[in-house]
Amino acid sequence: MQAIQIIGGGAILKAFVAGATGRTGKHIVQVLTEKEIPVVALVRDTVKAKELLPASVELVIGDLASCDRLATAMKDCNVLLSAAGAMPSLDFTEPFRVDYWGTNNLIKAAKIAEIEHFVLVSSLCVSQFFHPLNLFWLVLYWKSQAEKDLCNSGLTHTIIRPGGLLEEDNNEAIATAGADTLFSGRIPRQKVARLAVAALFEPASQNKIVEAIAEPDAQPQDWQALFAKAQRIKDE
Numbered sequence: 001m002q003a004i005q006i007i008g009g010g011a012i013l014k015a016f017v018a019g020a021t022g023r024t025g026k027h028i029v030q031v032l033t034e035k036e037i038p039v040v041a042l043v044r045d046t047v048k049a050k051e052l053l054p055a056s057v058e059l060v061i062g063d064l065a066s067c068d069r070l071a072t073a074m075k076d077c078n079v080l081l082s083a084a085g086a087m088p089s090l091d092f093t094e095p096f097r098v099d100y101w102g103t104n105n106l107i108k109a110a111k112i113a114e115i116e117h118f119v120l121v122s123s124l125c126v127s128q129f130f131h132p133l134n135l136f137w138l139v140l141y142w143k144s145q146a147e148k149d150l151c152n153s154g155l156t157h158t159i160i161r162p163g164g165l166l167e168e169d170n171n172e173a174i175a176t177a178g179a180d181t182l183f184s185g186r187i188p189r190q191k192v193a194r195l196a197v198a199a200l201f202e203p204a205s206q207n208k209i210v211e212a213i214a215e216p217d218a219q220p221q222d223w224q225a226l227f228a229k230a231q232r233i234k235d236e
């Protein structure tokens with residue numbers, strides 16, 4: 001039997017996850033499943049999804065940038081987590097299409113579906129236009145535009161900006177900060193996934209941009225303290 005998971009308003013949780021078969025997204029699905037939160041996953045490849053994701057996960061097949069069924073697909077969900085991002089490609093439109101347009105599609109659908117909390121995995125340094133990562137078809141720029149649209153959407157949101165993502169987890173503690181504070185550092189994808197899911201349960205995460213890295217010297221802190229480190233934009 002499913003444990004009942006509740007958030008602030010007393011709602012039972014059901015999560016829509018975009019980028020669910022990605023290297024961070026699959027950990028997000030894992031953490032949600034461990035908490036017995038039902039998951040609807042947007043995926044492009046059913047075979048890959050069945051290999052990577054728990055059998056309990058409901059699959060919706062579609063491309064973020066062109067799927068016109070997103071609102072319908074998330075209609076029974078009340079929280080949304082996205083770890084989708086453009087894959088390296090020679091197609092210069094990909095970061096625009098996925099990181100900007102795709103995230104915008106999620107925002108529009110989330111408003112229709114009355115999603116109560118939207119957690120977006122973005123990136124450190126999105127505000128630095130001349131960052132070398134923008135050589136990949138302005139990927140950071142398009143992420144920053146998507147962040148702005150989410151901040152202005154009226155949806156309750158948490159934007160997590162991780163440092164360079166590591167495949168293997170480690171014993172380092174997470175260190176967080178507000179927007180445009182951290183400019184280097186790395187963090188395992190597993191920690192990003194735990195932080196993204198924790199955001200759903202911590203009022204201190206709401207309507208914030210949270211930069212996150214892992215550091216050997218960082219003091220372990222609880223989720224509330226980690227989210228409290230980032231100021232709400234309108235408070236800054």
Ligand SMILES: NC(=O)c1ccc[n+]([C@@H]2O[C@H](COP(=O)([O-])OP(=O)(O)OC[C@H]3O[C@@H](n4cnc5c(N)ncnc54)[C@H](OP(=O)(O)O)[C@@H]3O)[C@@H](O)[C@H]2O)c1
Binds near residue numbers: 121124
């Ligand atoms: N790599 C880093 O060091 C780094 C650092 C900071 C932030 N980030 C950002 O953090 C997020 C997670 O990174 P990651 O490396 O874990 O991701 P990843 O493994 O590259 O996975 C990206 C996910 O996005 C999905 N996706 C891409 N285009 C899509 C589309 N058109 N429609 C639907 N889904 C689509 C992919 O689907 P498929 O599984 O079907 O391919 C995949 O599930 C990304 O936004 C990334 O840009 C990365």
